[in-house]
Every structure is written in C-alpha cells, then in structure tokens.
Amino acid sequence: MKLSNQELDDLITSIVGEDVLPLVQILRTKNNISEFKLAEMLNITVNQTRNMLYRLNEQNLVNFLRKKDKKKGWYIYYWSFNKKGIENAWTKNCQKQLEDFKARLRREEEGMFYVCPQGCMRLPMETAMEFEFRCQECGTLMKEQENQKTIMNIKKLIQDLEKKIQEPPQEEKKKKQVKKKKEIKKTVKKAIKKFLKKKKTAAKKKL
C-alpha cells in the first residue's frame, strides 16, 4: 500500500495528533534513532519525545530496539517507523469512518430535521419542538427539511469508502511495473511493425 505524504500526515494527525508529525518525518528517513537523539533533533525534552513515541507505539506505528548502555548501565531505546503498522491503521481508520457514516445515515433516515430558512441552524425534530420551531439565533420559524439529498450524499460517501477499503492505494512499484509492461508491449509492437515494413520493401524490391 502506498499513501501520499499528505494522506500519511492526515492519517497520523487523526489517530495520534498533529504534534508528532515532525518526529515521524525524522523516523521515516532513518531507522534506529535513540530518543535522546530525537529530542535533540526536535529541540524538545526527552520526556516530550517519549510521550510522542509512546502514543505512536500505542497505535503500533513505531518499533523499538532496547540496548543496554554499558557505561551508564541503563537501557536506551532506538526507534524506527513501522510501515506495516500504517497499513493496519489506515484500514482501521477507514472502517471507523465507515461506521460513522453508517450511523449518520441511520439518523438521517429515521429522523426528521428542521432548518432555519436564514441558514442559522439545523435541529432534529425533538429539539426543534422544544423551541416551538423557532430558530434560537434569529427567531424565524423553522421549516422541515427535505433530507433526501443528504441521504444520497452519505450513501455515495459510504460507497466510495467501501471501494477504497477494498482497493487500497497501490504501491508505486506495482504501478511502475504495469507501466513497464505497457512500454515493453509498445516497443515490441513497434519492432514488429518495422520488421513487417522491411519485409514489404524487400518483397517490392524483388519484384
């Protein structure tokens, strides 16, 4: 599976938090970096660094090696980015989104909604009733909303997401391989054409 840098950043932001992105950036370029070195590179404390690493580790996005420092007698942890973990996190995240969409769809299909014609707010019927169908911002009488469009949109989002889960973004290599195959086919075709042309000219010369 291959995610663009942006997709990867978005995924990590949504499951761990935006603050770990610089740390991940470093780990993606180099393996087995000690937390001391990381703290130094990021210009933050070792404790702050550890906090980030633990959070990443909880999501299985980093691996570590533990080595004993012979001089000081304590253990030092060397961290690496776990590419495999990203794949699982991606799938898990998509599935969570899917569940959210499905729950939202149920709410839309089962409930009735009221909107302020001025566009201030949208409320489920029970809440709108409590306010006697008056917008709490501007006081205008709220109207029942046709939510067929919303339902359609959510259904489309669910479909897209299900497709995305079935066909995760492909590894660059595979794409390149396909391209290579196509290129080879093209070259072979060209060669055959050239050969046939030569044959034809030769035949003409004979005549």
Ligand SMILES: [Zn+2]
């Ligand atoms: Zn209003």
